[in-house]
Amino acid sequence: MHDDRSLVEARLTRVLDERIRPAVYPERLPLDVTVWHAPGEPVPVAEGLAAGTGPIGVGDRWGAPWGTSWFKVTGAVPQAWAGRIVEALLDLGFDEYMPGFQCEGLVYLPDGAPVKGLSPRNQWVRIGAPVTGGEQVVLHIEAASNPVVFGPRPFVPTLLGDRGTAGSEPQYRLGRMDLAVFDLMVWELVHDLEVLGELMRELPVDSARRWDILRAVERALDAVDLQDVNSTAIAAREQLIEVLASPAHPAAHHISAVGHAHIDSAWLWPLRETVRKVARTASNMTALLEDEPDFVFTMSQAQQLAWIKEHRPEVYARVKKAVSEGRFVPTGGMWVESDTNMPGSEAMARQFVHGKRFFIEEFGIDNEEVWLPDTFGFAAGLPQIIRAAGAKWLLTQKMSWSRTNTFPHHTFLWEGIDGSRVFTHFPPVDTYNCSMHGREIAHAAANFKEKGAARRSLAPTGWGDGGGGTTREMVAKAARLRSLEGSATVRWEAPTEFFAKAEAEYPNPPVWVGELYLELHRATLTSQAQTKQGNRRSEHLLREAELWAATAAVRAGFPYPHQQLDRVWKTVLLHQFHDILPGSSIAWVHREARQTYAAVAAELGGIIEAAQNALAGDGGTVLVFNAAPHTRHGVAAGGAAPAAAAGRKPVMAPRTSGGYVLDNGLLRVEIDGRGLVVSAYDIQARREALPPGAAAGLLQLHQDLPNMWDAWDVDSFYRNTGSDLTTSDRITASEGGTYVSVRVVRTFGDSTATQVFTLAAGAKRLDIDTEVDWHETEKFLKMAFPLDIHAERYASETQFGHFFRPTHTNTSWEAAKFEACNHRFVHLEEPGWGVAVVNDSTYGHDVTRTVRAEDKGTTTTVRVSLLRAPRFPDPETDQGVHRFRHALLPGATIGDAVREGYAVNLPERRVPGGAAVAPLVTVDDDAVVLSALKLADDGSGDVVVRLYESRGGRARALLTPGFDYEDAYATDLLERPLDTPVAVTAEGIQLSLRPFELVTLRLKRA
Template identity: 25%
Template sequence: MHMRTIDSRLRQLLGAAPNSYWDEKIKSKPGPYGERILSQLVFASELSKGNAHAFDEAITATLDYVERQIAEEGVIAKRTALQAEQLLTAVAPAAKSYDILCVAHAHIDMNWMWPWDETVSVTLDTFRTMLTLMEEYPSFVFSQSQASVYRIVQQYDPLMLEEIKRRVREGRWEVTASHWVEADKNMPNGESLTRQILYTKRYLSQLLGIDPASLNLDFEPDTFGHSVFVPEILTNAGVRYYYHCRGSDGPIAYRWVAPSGNSVVCYREPTWYNDPIQPILGSYVPQICRQTGLKTHLHVYGVGDHGGGPTRRDLERLHAMNDWPIFPNIRFGRFADYYKQLESVSGTLPVVKGEQNCVFTGCYTSQSRIKTANRIGEATLQEAELFSAAAGALAGAAYPRAAYEEAWRNVLFNQFHDILPGSGVIETREHALGLFQHTMAIANTNRKLALERIAAGIDTSDLGGPDEAGTVSEGAGVGYGTQAFQITQVERGQGSTRIVHLFNPSAQNREEPVEIVLWDWNYAIRTLIVKDSDGNETAYQMLDKGFHTYWGHHYMRLLIEAKVPACGYSTYTVSLGEEEFEPFFPTDPRVDREERFVLENELLQVTFHPVFATVISMIDKTTGTELIDTARPAGLFRLIQEDPGKGMTAWWVGRYMSAASVHDQVKLVKGQRGPLRQSLNYELRFGNSAMKVAVSLDRNSPYLKYRIECDWQEIGKKGKSIPQLNFHWPLGYTSPSYTYDVPFGTVEREPLGMDVPGNSYAFGKREEKEEGGNKPSIMLVTNNKYGFRGTDDSLAVSLIRSSFDPDPYPELGNHHKIEMAVCVIGSHSTNRELTEAAYRFNHPLNVLSGTTHPGTRTKDASFLRLIEGSVALSAVKMPENPEGKRWIVRVYETDGQAAIAKLQLFKPATDAWYVDSNEIRLQTGLFIRVDGEYVCFEVPAYSAAAVCIVFE
């Protein structure tokens, strides 16, 4: 009762809303001395609550006095404030036992609501203010994150960079940038989050002359969620501390433990990271310090973006407030100062496990082209580095380190938490897609150069026929394939025998149909023969009945059954066989039969509705199991209207107001019917939009593939709705939980009626106790989507959303291309098998036209193969510091059990050792052994590990 009286009296004096006098929204104007004494009274009251109300009597007496003076004078004058402070003298020792460590920061968003040139101006103008304040206030200290802003200074104001370097040397400018940008932590893959740190530490340590080990804080104040393996990624790179604001409402200070057991010390900002100094800030201190176990409170201040960071008023206020007798000591400081204290009590901090998610679920779908750029950029760079490393070790080819770093920087920049999530304006998207074009020019070019260098050493001298005069095929196809983000399918052969090299980026052998392009084939088609490197005929299927024209050339597409070794290549030929005489029989139909729309191979039988083109049955032929809920249509495209009432439509998926099938008036036609592929094509029209869908099933394939082209013309409107295109697949079994791939692993989530992030797939896990043995389950995998929904025994993915703020038309004018697959997976399959299935879908085989020439290498070969171990391959690259023929191989354990990864190499290695994510040699107690062409090394459960392999 007594405490309620003190609180209510303080609220009345402050004019604040009930229970929120600490929210810095003082409605009255008490004047400078009124603000001074009331702020101290609030702090004293909060301090008393944590000390058995020891100071209540003094606070009550002071309130009596202040209220009397207000009644008499109408204001709180200077003498009133000073006398009130005297009445609180008994509180002073306890008050001064606390410290407020004030850390200045300027939160600078990369291209959020403005274009790149404005980001540059904001950065330079803000930093000029900070440097000026440092001249005027010798005790002022400033902290700044993100390597990208230092790159801006280096590029656009090198003289300012010299000033910053001087302040860094003085210890007054703290560099808190362990990442290129304050990145999203859900949609980038684990390799990207590793490269954020690798390239940042290398760049800043060289640029600013600082110890890379000092870059040990991951500062993510505004990031929209934090994936479960973030502590693992940070620990592997020497980052020990984490700062965030969103994604959790749990402890303020805690130790975040990854599934591997590695951990980081975290501070979750309980107030905000983007504010000016307000005298009422003392009200936070006692309660927060009770939770952290420290007598020091971290207060981050400085208005970000166009606020220009800390101001002169902020500094003057801090100096003045430090003289208040009933208030904590105030000092300027650095994040490093606070985390050093926090680490000293880390053994007593609460332990948090699991992901710190989710917030802003619309960000997994908004601005779909930016998300395509991220997925494709990551995948292409991974392959380019792999094949360049192989070309370097095999053929002594130069490894384009600087070019790859430049491309990675583009990818990393676009992973900023307002760019990749799609919560920016039109200029945000335009700049991101420009960087993507640059990335692909580097990655795709170097990928192909590496493949060509490898192919140049393959002995193909016994393949091919005589040269032909006047050939037009050689050089055809320039540029063909880049729109699908593949290497260009330019023809290098001629005549009636063509050589094709197929390259496999997976760490496992692959056997699957692959599409090749045959340019200017002026010979008989029906006598084509496709042979493998041993001269054995292999099955093929013509995908085109006629010829396509392309810039003065013509081509046709051929599907061949191919086998390609792990991280290697195979060689095939397409040639003209001998034509046997066969009498011609007319093919006119003689009998009408029932038309059935069924795709079937050795594993699956998929039946489509003859009117709506939805899937009405999917049978696993090995067990006879029906895989869908036949009471609900599967393969259903839905037009969802979301409730826009929550606002911030790019950030939030609204409540579904309606979810209507768009399978009305379907134009349905049969596609391919051959030995390697069956397909079904249909067209849909809904609202103002149109969509073409090609569904296919290949020989021995567990993937029912969907290839979608959508002319999306739906517009979201305030007060009306947010249109969304959605794909829905009901399951034919009970799914108690759903598995999603996340950076460097997987996470299992309970059914949730909201969009959640997955790097590429969602897997509906079958009830383990279900009768009938190992019946298969369903995985939904995509090539450019991140927002999945596993609930109600079904899987769904959000494909396109027409949010309308901050970009009013984010998806208009885009010809959307989407690829996804419904993949049948054994219920007892491991996470590694899920991850590999998703990897294969996102990394098709590379096709390269070959020529006849001598060489020293066989027609089929593997550079690297994973023989044993529950690990997935993340990267194969050459080290950033060039030292002979060496590879960095990074893997991560997928199934929660310590593994011995066994790799088979293309030739014997001479040595191998563990390295961290910064490629620094580690001394560990983990097992590692080199045995000729085999390298075996230990990977603890749920861990990521990297090894450096040395060749002669």
Template identity: 30%
Template sequence: MTQPKDDSTPAAPLTIHLVGHAHIDPVWLWDWREGVETVRATVRSALDRLTENPDMVFAHSSAAQYAWLERFPDLLAEVRAAVARGQWEPVGGWWVEPDANLPHGESFARQALYGQRTLERLVGRRATVGFLPDSFGHPATLPQLLALSGLTSFVFMRPSANELELPQNLFRWVGPDGTSLPCVRIEAYSSNPQHVQSSLERNLRWHPPGARHWLGLYGVGNHGGGPTKRAIANLRALHADPAWPALTMDSFEHFFDLVRQEEVQPGGVLPVYTGELQHHARGCYAAVSEIKWLNREAERRLIAAERMAVLAGQVGHAYPQAALTRAWERVLFNQFHDVLAGSSITRAYDAARAQLGEALAVADEAEFFAMQAIAARIDTRRGGADVDEVIRSVRWDGPTWVSDYGDGVPVVVFNPGARPWKELAEVEVNDWHTDDLTVTDDTGQEVAYQRLDPESVSGGRPRVAFLADIPAGGYRLYRISAEPSAPVVDAGLSVTEYASGTITLENALLRVEISARSGALSRVVDRARDLELLAGPGGAVQVVYDGSDTWGHGMTSLRGLVGVFGGAELRVVERGPLRATVRVTTRWGASRSVQDYTLEAHSAEVRGRLVLDWQEPHHAAQLSFPLALGGVKATFEVPYGHVERPADGQEEPVGRWLDVSGVVRNARGRAYPAGAALLSDSKASASVLGGDLRLTLARSPIYAHHDPARPDPERDHDHIDQGRLETRWVLCPHGGDWRAAGIPERAEHVGLPLPLTREYVHAGDLPPRHSLLRLDGLDGATVTAVKRAEDGDALIIRVHEWAGRGAEGMLYWGGAAVPVGVRAHQILSLRVEADGRVQAVNFLEEPLGGAP
């Protein structure tokens, strides 16, 4: 037996704690069906090895995989017995091992809620060790997310030592809110049973100098497998060799118990690390656009549906708990890192599309029937006057029957957020064949509206947009009537078409110019301060060469510009008192872009809708906004938080928004603090170089191509993101920084049109305008989730402090008023009982300080 190659001689005897493990990707180069097959076979093998080796411990993550075992009760019973005798350790505590950069922060709360409850129900205990060995990077906010999940330590592998330098591979990670926990960066999550010694030698070089305890994993992984007889025999042989440190079969939990014991000893304090654990595989965050959109759409729709169902509970509507739980489980499963990151095979996304479609259907029904339940109780009569009949007239008109509900169409517009919100609402009503329409609010006052194109080419059905002003956590009744309206008051929105082909949109706040030559924004002017915010064409679709693999291994930036979409064709497609839109068509290579630039009368935002027909393998498309800013700070949203990153042009993962703030000078040279945030409904990869902000729209390597594999030139390979891609974005110029502009609050509404339902005229016991949930004060904090508690009839209301300053204020729910204080960066979950009692809880909906 050779002497282990240990370059750092420990000051005290070293024990290596060996944990059996089988890394299983439920989806990757295979679909979920093969994942189930792999889990069954691996679990059977692991149980057999445990029986043969009473001192062995096997650790396994991912509650979703335990839920699969529920279909095989005999196998699950054996796992539960192994857990009870201490040989099987549930780890991770989450539904899967998700990508840690892309999901909404609320998704991590649900990973924990449904993951830990499932583990406890199926095998009798929860996890205490966070476990993401194969995820590609980790946000600085993760310590708080782990701790609120009931996890007290963390094991990871990526980024590796050549990607991120750490003080050592055993350290204490401190999040922005002050939460800290011990963490280990492991050398590998699997091992070759024929080369156990060389694996241990590599691992030994990772242990911190002077440490008395170190961690090692053994077992075949990726497609499962786990510890083999040969591997265990080789480990026992090494254990008997006096040249080696002591080797002991152990659990993660016991290893971290020893680490915490060492921390209180003289010289045992772990080095502290703050910040992100990045980067590995930067290219993933722009791979497979569809899965990014489906995930984000499902997240926001489920969160909105839960809120609406809670509001409807006030009128006796049954909360659809089981359906929403099932939908969340579908979403959480597809946040598995190789699915959401875009690194799986084509066939894997067929299943993901179906599963996330199921979640969206559940959310759609839950939200709509909750709105209907509330609307059915609202007194929708005009001035309380009854109508003779609900359906006043029916007539045949061309291709369809036309009905008049009598006294106009009541439209109930909802705001599930906890602060008042004002936005254009769009609604289409049945055919009246009249140009005379009036929109009124709950007081009978006329509301300005704008006629829109109907969705059907058959025409006839009036479609209108009007500015809805909705109270917090409630609704407001509007009415559309077939009556002449008062003359439209000029709201100050203008469209000017110049002989050059350039078009200008202007309101009291912004002047937006679209260049006939480039088809991009040539000017965005802050009219109040006469500040030019762009340094070049904004919103241009740029093309860069990208020869990297699916993961983007070796790629740090996407800045190799090879072209810009051009040949612009401009036309005005909306010109009204409330909204104006210019549609621009451009082309590059075999690809075509159709982009709408929209300015609304009362808005200081530029909105975009981009439909891209992308046909360029091994290239990437980007939306570019060169901002006229100096001294910039680039801030990116991360799960339940934000992080400042260097404006160095490197590709970075991003949530719903990123911001570039600095100073801009006016024509007289005076400097003003200013910035701009870019919000997106689905894109998750971006870079900032100086003031140049780029949002990556698409990358097109071959599906699941991992270097150094070389694609067969004789084979037709499927390339990612070919075909129709759609994204919506919002450019939010602002003075000061993004906090003062309330960008995170604005991001809560991206991709979510105001929910509404049409109603008929009837009496009711609810008023035409009502607020049930609102925040007062608490500037810099947002209510991010409102749901029914898993146990009992309490509510869970989650508040996130995003400004980093701490805040105090009042939370109003129904008739209760609750004083609320949040620390800087805190995620505060409140359990509100039916009798008004309130207590702070963790993601598991249990009182902070431990489970009851």
């Protein structure tokens, strides 16, 4: 029996490959092809269609990197083919094993109407079904010669990632350009045999069902005349009817297939190419929907649909029609499939605001599901944001990529920092590019961890990454798997249908509390530092622009820039896509990102300046504007006033052993002759922050060559080697009226680091400004803060609160978190005394603990990640000058960490003017943080206030509006009223908040 099985399987493989598949197109003839190579960036469709073309032949090279070529394909259908199905087979030079990562095309008719996209697994265009004979064929192909940046491992540095360095060498050879007869019966036979053969291989060797299939396949192959497949295909299919008709077991696992084309909004191609990728894929999918009545396709990322609307309105019209029919399903409700670790509180909220609003306004769809199949882990603050946006379900596949621990569930409730829960599903098929292969279907069923309690999972089906989507072959396979004995059942369903059914069948799923940490791609918290800095700076500038523009609109009649802010927000949200903000895209993407962030900063700076000038009025008094949520230096949060005295003037004295002592009455800091901080003494608490013999602000350099994904990964073994940068070139000190500082310059390798340690009057924090002129390769730069503190956990800021991680490595789960994400602060605490490290632009960090042999004390070390130097996909990653700001806060409470984290990111602004500016709203409890203050998006003039409890405790606070208002009510993130009652009193609005609770209030102005 074993020999029979092996022989039949081998026979099936060869006959399919060498006889049956080639017979799908039994007759062919070549088409005539000419070409025009666009000289620069892509041109409008009309220009491409009208361009004069020159000769090109099959086998000729074409396509400089990132170029566009317009092929014109012509021919005539032979009269002898009348009554048959005819297709054009158009091969631009594809490698079928790399869908999504190479050249692509969009086919147009002469009138500019799009037909469908061309990609490695989708090379056909239907001419007629049937044809009458004599039809003239004229097709135009807009072909993108995107170079293959992503090749077989190991990944090697390449200059192809930017047009300026990619050169002009043609990338492809033109393949077949044929007109061909399509034999539908043979095509159906191919899929009968593929589905049965794949199922047979997945069934147990001793399974009776396996042997039933094997014998049926054997009979079918016997029925095929290998010299005349086309005339014997019907007879072969008849031998398979019985085994294909045998239904699935009633308890079989059920797979909800949804057509999908995961398209990275930028990655190994620039943003402008994604604009074309989504048009090609949408053209393909709308065409497939017309041909396949059971098929359902879903597309996330409102930005991508907005691109189609703007750049390809004729494609968008087809999309809207398919959406209205319920076949093309916008999903996810976010502007892009963003990273969720690094975006700040408001940015994460606005991903849903702008995404959901687009889907509502364009399609009348209010998404309840969040669709993030490829995001690199999920922050603990996300469930509350999802709920506040009016959604309740989450899908991701990426957690299956974890390398150390296997996540214990596929369907579960995910609980965030405030207690909000989201019904979450991880597709057990373990891919967002399912192709309906029998191996994938069997894996989904066997892998599903909820067996016995639930039996439903989802399979995103279609080629992705670079797009392409579902193919007719996948649809054909799914039809045969609808109910097939030995297999899971498969039906096309929209995500909402899947989630509703999955939730109903599994009313009490297990609960996972806290972050969903991906045990992979940890270096994305550090790579491309300037992209991350641009994001952080943009987020805080947007906060300021909204705050001051709203205040000026209410106080001074300033025209609130609704459309301008809307556009800038969408730009910032786009760049939070999970391969842009994480730093894992080609050089072109990050070069453009730096330019974009500079333009955003200039534009928002203009809004802020105009609004503040409108508020300040005329006068000679210097007003200090404070956009941070807490009162500082006598300046009310959200208001402006003349600067107050800063506190006792700090002093500086030389140390007897070299270096300096800085003292402002609150902190005494010692910097030794190496330029390292060796003491940070909390004068009031009489407590030293640093362990004996340790140094803070210490730069440490590690070798950094991960096993696989250069820009994405840092592997734990990087810690095995490293060096402390303790040698200084020069140390200088300076004093100002309100500060003292020490400047230290160090050179190492081909790089230079300059650190300035500053102690300001009235500030219980040591500021550390670091400038690095970075020219290392495959290195990792960290800055260490060893602390004399015994803590089993530490707080790391996330969206709308903070999250605790252990400092120990008791289990593999803790050990795997050797690099993690924070926003503005990390905080460690013993009862009654703590320390915080705050930053203005870094995210990656690690925390470790040791016990000192000398005094048995515990040293807990916080290290912030500054720079990396991977060579793929951008060989020049992070080369150049970078500036960072950090601060060490001895004696800090969690409230201090929150306050100073905001302060370091929102510096005060000084504007000449007249009278002080009162805040638009005030809150009488510092635990309650104002996250956003703005005018309502609908242009009504209502004031919207978003706030949250920031310390992880209960809070009762009074919010007092500084303007006349008629009413106040709670809303969701989209500023839609909720049923939640709001306690409005004569004094203001009484708030009672749970730990980390997020509240949005809308105040109707009188």
